[in-house]
Amino acid sequence: MTFSAKTKSTKHIPQRSCTSCRVKSDKQDLVRIVRSPEGQAVIDIAGKLPGRGTYICPDNDCIDRAEKSGSLSHALGITVQPEFWTELRNYVKSHDVNTDLKVRSVLGLARKSGTLLVGTDNIDSAKRKVLVMTASDCSEGVKRFASSRENITLNMNTEELSEVIGARGGVQIVGLPQSSGFAKKIMSLNIERGSAFE
Ligand SMILES: [Zn+2]
Incomplete structure (x- = not known):
């Protein structure tokens, strides 16, 4: 018996x-949310709990709608206990921590590859469309500069941003060419964007 045919198709990512x-x-x-043996809704953090389960986007709109419509209760075949909704919202909030980590890793890699534009001068002189990202505590001037472009306010201050990209400090704004894979990765993370996006 050989497994070669199977290993070739392992890249498939299951959809739900x-x-x-x-x-x-x-x-x-x-x-993933499962119905525990006690008939309670439980968040399946590791994705391994047995039992009747269902899936929900880590998104407050989806959670609000599921609470109002009863779709989660229906999927699990129970009435979801009221305190579970708070638990789920808190869990999803902590999911943002993962987003922060992903942003940090993308910025670090972009810096290493020489793709990251650091500071307003470099962003200004770039010939391509740039996604700009500002530190949470950036100056009014930098904020104004960013607001005329597609922009994201990072969940890190100047000190943290400088550290992430291995700069000496004082970095308030960075940019990535929108056509780069790095920018696309950042934009896929569902971070709230500035008004220039609309
Ligand atoms: Zn959803």
């Missing part, structure tokens, strides 16, 4: 539908 909005996503990007 959100119980609230019904949109299909990669299984790993959804929160």
